[in-house]
Amino acid sequence: MIIANLPALQVVVPLVAAPLCAIFRAGHRPWRITLAASWAAFACAVALMRRVLDEGTVSYMLGGWEAPLGIEYRIDTLNAFVLLVVTGVGAVIVPYAKRSVESEIQPDRRGWFYTMFLLCLAGLLGVTITGDAFNIFVFLEISSLSSYVLIALGRDRRALVASYQYLIMGTIGATFIVIGIGLLWTMTGTLNLADLASRVRTMEGAPSVLSALAFLTVGISLKLALFPLHLWLPNAYASAPSTASAFLAGTATKVAIYLFFRFFFTVFGGENFVSKTPIPEMFLVLSLCAMFVAATVAVFQEDVKRMLAYSSVAQIGYITLGISLGTQTALAGSIVHLLNHAIMKAGLFLLVGCMVFRVRGFRVEDLAGIGHRMPLTMGAFTLLGLSMLGVPGTVGFVSKWYLGVAAADLGQWWLVGFIMLSSLITMLYMGRIVEVAYFRVPSGAAATATEAPAGLLVPGLVLAGASLWFGLDTSFSLGLANRAAAALVAGVF
């Protein structure tokens, strides 16, 4: 019974655990519930992936109603892969949350914090797994509303403004997505993605469908902080509590990018429709802007978390670059970068959280000499930083290599140059932290800092280890990414 209902359980487990946390708010119970739910969700994702690899696309009818009438859950390799990434990051972060939340959140709000965390997880999973366009919107809003709250719980009053900004931008984005879905529904009468795909592809060039595509593109771009629409992201990630920053940085934008894959390639049929619009060219320009402008801005940040947030915007550029190229290799590079960036950025945020836990400061100078006081933390940080650069043997190298190969295949050697050039900028900002941490004399709180408690340190180390593991043994991640990319290019769902 559990196997047959896996797709539903994937979302329902965190969704049920969330209200439980709100009812049993006292003591450590919310954390235990969260831990159990997030690990169960990870187990579900693993089992689902096995099923997808064995049986191909898994379809599950909620309420037992057949597809266009009821809501369908439809899981192919791409979904299952994103589910694994999201639940994996969640499962690693929850053990970290215990100490981190105790130090950052007031006692009477902790239970609610976990409620919000679980709702955010459930929302992201719901968006990823569903095969119904309107259901995407509903679960997107669950994850968005809960992330506004998570951010607002941040360190100082600027968190409130960041959260408000995000709320406005996020709601506009979600409303754009609803408009797009509404136009598609008006023209086809259906909301099921597979059903939509078969109907939309016969309406090539219809103004309403093009307009729907435009609204979906802008809406999703707002949600994933594509370059000129990214202004909410640095503030939000910089002021959120450490747990929330790491979780959101690792998962939220990835799910939005998944929506791009789903709509551009599965629904609109990439080759036939999207490539005839100016979207690929637009994405190419914006991706390059993100890779260079956002990375350059990151270099000049004093706040470490804000620097990492800008770096996220830059890294999203790599993923959208793959989408704009549109070949199977490029898409595989993008998909594998979803995983890689989730590992790297969640890990970096967790490790910064460890340092902040000890030095109580967010500025780069506050970390002076910390490399000598917290060698494990800073060592892992440096490893992840090298991965961001794309040093061979780390995950960062794998995705950049794939994107480079894809660009070279298309004969666009200048792009390969750009990709390498952007690594240089990454080196500037990551190098700055590493330089301060190892070559400055410790001062202030950093002088007496010791390694963070194991509960905080281990999750960061695990992610750093994962970045090495998936950098050396690429058969798992690349195998899945190639499979998913092939399905996308073929437009199969």
Place this chain on the structure above:
Amino acid sequence: MTGVTSESIVLFVNTALLLLMCAAALGVVRLRNLFAVVMLGGVYSFLMASLMVALDAVDVGMTETAVGAGISVVLMLSVLGLTKTREAAPRHRPLVALVVSAVVAVSLLYASGDLPPFGDPAAPAHQHVAPEYLARAPVETGAPNIVTAVLASYRGYDTLGETAVILTGGIGVLVLLLGARRRRGGVRQGGAGESPEGTGAPMLRDTVILRVGAKILLPFILLFALYVQFHGDFGPGGGFQAGVAAATGVVLYALVFGVASAQRVAPVRVVLVMVPLGVLIYAGTGLAGMLAGGNYLDYSVLAHDPVHGQHWGIFAVESGVFVTVSGTMLAIFYAFAGRRQAREEEGAGR
């Protein structure tokens, strides 16, 4: 009535309401007195609700009245009481806003040339999926109100998500507004900190007429909520509308008799449990379907006869929606009202 006159009446009402809404929206944008903006916003919502009824969306119209013209206005007003009521003169040049708006307008107008004309029965949206709902829902679920059938059963999972959205919003407001001022009494979770003084003052001016009027109205409001809840299968209504109506009753009571009196009727502790409990009821119904051997949220397996099962399932999930919605609306109201009292006490303490 012949087809022609019916069509012209529909078009006339539709057009009139649309133009009024445009006027109200323009007023909202231009006015700088925020009280006026909020009231005009209520008018706008009410016009929208009337238009929804004219468009045959009776359930939606009912919800929009309760939410847009009811709860939203109350929330906005209580926030205005906490902040200020006049908007500063805009200092931005409207260039960015104009460009953004123009791009959106152009791309939608571009699409609208392609959309089917208003009221056209041959539009593609009426050919696929919807006819099946109309044909099958009464037979398969036993509910003549198709909206309820689709909402609670065919697309019941969306509604579970919707309930979770309410839970998220409600708890979000609680996280932000309750317990942040640690030194204050006022409304606290658990009801432990309910201070006897200060919370008793009603928010509206204390008059006999209001009290008597509210007392007469209250039972009818609650009765109406129950009617809307249990009649939702057959007429417009359902858990959401009923939840809002029930909460409105208590809010009225709180406005006239003071938040403390309302909290004796609906204690904070109970309300805080209601918010998550409804989602649990809804999700639990889904799990029950799974345990009985069906898919998640499959109600047909809940009883020997599928239609009976559907009936019970719809009843259970609508109750879940009711519990969460009424609890959340009250919790949000308490949170804002408690903030106001904390502020007043602080002012008095200085």
Place this chain on the structure above:
Amino acid sequence: MNVVLAHLNAYVAVFLMVTGLFTVVNRGNLIKKLVGLSIFQTSVYLLYLSPGKIIGGTAPIIADRYEIYSNPLPHVLILTAIVVGVATLALGLALVVRIQEAYGSIEEDDVHRQSAPGEARQGGANGGEAP
């Protein structure tokens, strides 16, 4: 039915949408922004419900007297959208209350002005970042 009337609902939806969006982007008052956001969201209701109406049809509650019913699907979707809208509004208003308490103002300009110099003092200095 002439061309304007046939698409009037769409035109008005676009007008409301643009009005709301303009308010959100242009106005600096945080409450006014939320009101604009509400108008922006409600315009979507119109966009969904109008194509659902069939002239000569009635509300989708099955009864013997009627044969043509309007499309029930958008009703269900918009019910959900309304709920999402009110949840967003409540959360936004709660944030506004907290911002008022933290900054003493609900004007965007005031808040940003206070944020900029305050950052260095509060530990997270702000580099040469675009506003």
Place this chain on the structure above:
Amino acid sequence: MSPDDILEIASGACLVLGAAFVVIGALGLLRFPDLFARVHAASLIDTLGIGFLALGMGLHAGWSQVSLKLGFIVALVGLTSPVATHALAQAALHAGERPVLRSDRRDEGPLP
């Protein structure tokens, strides 16, 4: 003329009358000089306007559930409207709003 026709005509007349009261009330709301007079005009809409409209619709529907519901609506509005009007006027008075009296207006010039 059959009884049905008479009912139809009576119903139509009531509807027109109700609509007229609504229009008059709205005019008053726009044209009256101060809040208290405007509230007075608005109450016309709630009482006579809605009363006649409901009566007209009730005559059209005959003895049915619809008429019963219309009765409920009239009763509800009959109860809430005066209470709301009272609360509004009370609040306005409390906030310092004062009725504009004829003696005040003389100073400004003759009545329009």
